[in-house]
Amino acid sequence: MVNTVLCPICLHEFEWSEDELFERTSAGEYRALDLADETGPRRADLLRAAHVRCPASAGQATEHHLPHAYVRHGQPLVIGLVGGPQTGKTHLLAAMIWAIERNGLSSYGLTASAVDIERHQNYLDTYVHPLMIDRKALSRTPQQDLAEFADALLISDGEHTTAVAFFDIAGESLRSTTAEATRFLPAVGGLLFVVDPSEDPNTVGDRSFGAVLDRLPRSGGRLEVPAAVVVTKCDMLRLQSPVDEWLYASGDGLDPAAILAESRDVYAFLHKRKAQPWLSPYDKCRRCTLHFASATGGAAASDGRFLREVRPRRVLEPLAALLAMTNVMSGGQEVGI
Ligand SMILES: Nc1nc2c(ncn2[C@@H]2O[C@H](COP(=O)(O)OP(=O)(O)OP(=O)(O)O)[C@@H](O)[C@H]2O)c(=O)[nH]1
Ligand SMILES: [Mg+2]
Ligand SMILES: [Zn+2]
Structure with missing residues (x-):
């Protein structure tokens, strides 16, 4: 399934998938989150805190992420x-x-x-x-x-x-x-x-x-x-x-x-x-x-x-x-x- 969302921060429209997720560390940084082997309630729980990365900003000082819960219900x-x-x-x-x-x-x-x-x-x-x-x-x-x-x-x-x-x-x-x-x-x-x-x-x-x-x-x-x-x-x-x-x-x-x-x-x-x-x-x-x-x-x-x-x-x-x-x-x- 292809999901697209309009990034409200930089107006870039992008596709995201649950295969490329991030989690926020306690230091406020984002690191890749691999849910390939996760199923059931544990997957649901990890998804609650997961984020997607706006690709337009990847690697830049303005890099930003959107919560998975923000993008998963269709256009916000x-x-x-x-x-x-x-x-x-x-x-x-x-x-x-x-x-x-x-x-x-x-x-x-x-x-x-x-x-x-x-x-x-x-x-x-x-x-x-x-x-x-x-x-x-x-x-x-x-x-x-x-x-x-x-x-x-x-x-x-x-x-x-x-x-x-x-x-x-x-x-x-x-x-x-x-x-x-x-x-x-x-x-x-x-x-x-x-x-x-x-x-x-x-x-x-x-x-x-x-x-x-x-x-x-x-x-x-x-x-x-x-x-x-x-x-x-x-x-x-x-x-x-x-x-x-x-x-x-x-x-x-x-x-x-x-x-x-x-x-x-x-x-x-x-x-x-x-x-x-x-x-x-x-x-x-x-x-x-x-x-x-x-x-x-x-x-x-x-x-x-x-x-x-x-x-x-x-x-x-x-x-x-x-x-x-x-x-x-x-x-x-x-x-x-
Ligand atoms: N009497 C009264 N004062 C209010 C009310 N809401 C806000 N204020 C006062 O109005 C001033 C400005 O409020 P803010 O909410 O900071 O205004 P703002 O539009 O966000 O301002 P900027 O962030 O500078 O754009 C503050 O001193 C508040 O105390 C209200 O409902 N009644
Ligand atoms: Mg204000
Ligand atoms: Zn963006």
Whole structure:
């Protein structure tokens, strides 16, 4: 059987096979893993930690490997977070992964597990636990030469399992059309556009949105890649109707009518602020939803700590809409306007 996969790191499409696998040593290096004589549960167990090597990078300083669990379920879904510097991308992703860890996708009939147990644990230790347990604000994402996914999960709706990888790169890099770190963009299958409502849309006019949208392949004018626009930091808009109503609404499962109603309210909210650049994903993508959310439930104090418990609100709704629009979750045909 020939398996092909698009490398999300360098965009090389390659064939892989279980005859050429690698394992990661405790020193973080990769060495050949021979499973020729392994069968049954032992083979399955060894495969859990196995990797394939992207041949485009073999022998180079940028050599990279992809987990076997990432490539084995067919074409993975790459989700990119897009937004200018300090719009709240990193906190939003950490809050999403935290909510998923707490089984938050079960109300959508979905289960999730780690693609690479070690890397997922590393993501939890570096981002999720400091934020959620120690109440520490997370650092800004450094600009890097080559982007790797922040975390990846296997998401299953009971019938199909899809590997979903999340890319969270620095806002500055996203604005650039040449940054190496944005190389993954043509591989994205879903976009999460992050809006910081405390920014002045006229001065900021998020250039990252336009820069990213212009890079994606389009057919017939509109972009095929589905998008969810998330107005995050809504804790700062408390008492503003209809933000408050949505922030404290309790969702239960996928509800296309509610997603449409919320999308209209967010559209009106952004339109009233003359925030046209923020609405560009809606104009340019064939399917788009819009959401209010808060990653933290409040602002951090000047010492970088949150005074009160960190309480994400509505962080999984945008992701669920995206999973519906990308068919990771079945029954999502009506989602997106
Ligand atoms: N009030 C409030 N503040 C938030 C929220 N999410 C993030 N912040 C604050 O916004 C700032 C930027 O958050 P980040 O998540 O680092 O932003 P980013 O988009 O990843 O920024 P870059 O990595 O520089 O591109 C931090 O000071 C956070 O504490 C939120 O939901 N509410
Ligand atoms: Mg960041
Ligand atoms: Zn590659």
